[in-house]
Amino acid sequence: MTNVDARGKSCPLPIVLTARAVRQVAVGESIVVLADDRAFLPDIEAWCKKTGHALVQAQSKDGHFEAVVRRAL
Amino acid sequence: MDGDHGTDALDARLRAFDAELANLRARVTELQAASANAPKAAQGQEDKLSLIVFSGTLDRLIAAFVLATGAAAMGMQVSMFFTFWATAGLRQDARQLKKTLLERAFGWMLPKGARRLPLSHMNMAGGGPLMIRHVMKQKGVASVEEMMTLSAELGVSIYVCTMSMDLLGMKEAEMIEYPGLSYCGVAKFLETAAPGKLTLFV
Structure with a gap:
């Protein structure tokens, strides 16, 4: 299940769309984010650190990045 | 002893x-x-980003809106203060408004909205902005108009400097529709920005 497909989109859209999507799920639930912007890995890490949401997983897969973010609050 | x-x-x-x-x-x-x-x-210190948006050029307006939408996505409270040349980026095609001759002259010379802003470099008589908009679309960068919509959705506040509007002969009736767009002076800006962590001049 993919909640945000930000492939082909550039900064700041991947994190803006992630921020919007994480608000649509319940606390404790996770969303999957796909992106191919080169800034995505450091940005999603920083975004999680700043907002407090958990970065469950972040990996490179088939030429793009896939991150799993769990809503903390 | x-x-x-x-x-x-x-x-x-x-x-x-x-x-x-x-x-x-x-x-x-x-x-x-x-x-x-x-x-x-x-x-x-409050988790705030305050931007003074001064430049009336498309590239700087893009930078301002990337920062604003990014910060709002990070959960920061974001305020943008438009002043001087940047206020022209918030115009929409002017309706018939009552203006003095000088105000009318400014109106003709200033860009009519973000769509008409020049680039600060490589403007090439208006070819530059067209080129950059094309490249932005190609590379998946949100346009200024899209970022304005996102900013509104994320609760970014826009304030416009009334002194600049008076100087440049701009009327409230010719500004874009933006939720909560308000008009203020330097005191309101300072009061908003002072307790914040981050203030930038663009």
């Missing part, structure tokens, strides 16, 4: 030592209280 004298001296020294110890204890408590308060003062 000698023994008594020695005990007295020892007592006196012990009393002095006790007094000094009590002093030091009080000082430690004092310092602990002070250090407990210190980080609280630093945390008192």
Whole structure:
């Protein structure tokens, strides 16, 4: 299940769309984010650190990045 | 006698030592209280981004909106203060408005909205902005108009400097529709920005 497909989109859209999507799920639930912007890995890490949401997983897969973010609050 | 004298001296020294110890204890408590308060003062800084948007060029407006939408996505409270040339980026195609001759002249010379802004570099008589918009679309960068919509959705506040509007002959009726767009002066900006962590001039 993919909640945000930000492939082909550039900064700041991947994190803006992630921020919007994480608000649509319940606390404790996770969303999957796909992106191919080169800034995505450091940005999603920083975004999680700043907002407090958990970065469950972040990996490179088939030429793009896939991150799993769990809503903390 | 000698023994008594020695005990007295020892007592006196012990009393002095006790007094000094009590002093030091009080000082430690004092310092602990002070250090407990210190980080609280630093945390008192609000998680805010305030942008002074001054430049009437497309590239700088893009930079301002990337910062604004990014910060809002990070959970920061974001305020943008449009002043001088940047206010022209918030115009929409002017309706028939009552203006003085000079105001009318400014109106003709200033860009009519973000869509008409030049680039600060490589403008090439208006070819530059068209080129950059094309490249942005190609590379998946949101347009200024899209970022304005996102900013509205994320609760970014836009303030417009009334002094600049007066100088440039701009009327409230010709500004874009933006939720909560308001008009203010330098005091409102300073009051909003001062408790924040981050203020940038674009």
